[in-house]
Amino acid sequence: MAEESNRSERRSWRIASVNNEVATINVDTEAYHFLKPYAQNDDPPLMAKEPELVYERIKPMVQYLGYSQQELSGVLEVDPSTLFRWDKGDKTIGKMRSKAMYDIDHIIAKGVKVFGSEKQLKEWLSTVNQALGNQKPIELIKSPYGIELVDNAMEALLWGNVL
Template identity: 35%
Template sequence: MATLNLLEPAAAYAVDDKEVLSLIEAVRQGVKFNAFFNFASKGPFSINEWSTFLHLSERTMQRYKREKKTFDPLQSEKILEIALLYKKGTDVFGNGEKFNNWLTTDNVALGNVKPKDLFDSSFGINLLKDELGRIEYGVLA
């Protein structure tokens, strides 16, 4: 119910972190693989990269796809965190293409790490949110 709406292509960018209760419910219900795949296919990351972000093997991801499984709450939460981050990034950069370029380029402020390499950890995602906030307000030091 709430999960599918959060990850639909048009709605993926409308996810608002002020709707915490609906996010919690979506995590508890789990993200269906089809909704995830619909969202993920619009971005710059391969299934192999997503399997790294979600700490699942690529083979497990293929099984989820084949069996139309629902992700566990831990993976569902990570998917939604990345969706929220993606929304913020596209807002800050003005479009998805510029944000995708930022995600895949070594970043001096992050210790010469590609921002996408931090997606496998909630701490990394929070660091990226903070960095996007600094960019948004022109604090680039």
Template identity: 30%
Template sequence: MEKTLTSKKENSELKIFVRHFKRGRDLKPKEITYTRFLRDKLLVANAVKRGVPTILFSEIKSNSPFDDKQWSSFLDINVRTLQRYKKEKSHIFKQIQSEKIFELAEVVSLGNEVFDSPEHFMIWLKTPSMALGNIKPIDLLDSSYGKDIVIAELNRIEHGIFV
């Protein structure tokens, strides 16, 4: 059974968002999950161009282990600005921020699949890793290259390959 990033609202905002794309309209609502969405790179690329609406970001954020301060750091915006965006229901994140939001959603989705619980995943993120040169995985998430390294390490863990 495919795990999803959230079960709270049945991915309601994601389903609405994905249905705006031709590729998304071809999917049945039950087929639209975070995992499937994040693995469809063409769909994600189109979604990045469109920008992430605040309501979808709020859903993604609520299912991540990251707080406002961490999100603002990842997105390279002030915490107050991020909080103001949350109040503006019509705000659409810029393309570069939207890309980062989906990258982090991808990390969270895989991390939650690999670990038994979001709490265990967060512990792993905050623990220096020998495989990553004694760097905490969370400290690598501020760049695309770092995100790729964290994803690769999560995949190794999932397949039982420990360094």
């Protein structure tokens, strides 16, 4: 029998075995990796509470993912020249684009938890995965639907499935 408990930032399952031994499995993840929330004590913030991002804030995450300017413009659905303008100023990238970047960053935070390091996560992201339709997770997270598939795959890994 499993029961879930939510305390501030922690999510864990208490599992009782047949002989009444109880084990606790922590499956909590940081809300974000590159885009840390401003209030560390709060529950993972709702996206509506998160500020719109300025381009400068997403640059470390984009560098980690290795996305070219062309690839990033596809993810954000803007012309590459818009990225150039954003890089010159401190304008926000908009609510929907900010949400997309928070979603990708949440995947990175979960992946670092699952794989233990940015390096091992990057290796998994860059490897063709049969469970994801023989696609690379790093390519899938470029779309909202792909983010969900990669998130589900990582959740399965947290519970011991091999993908």
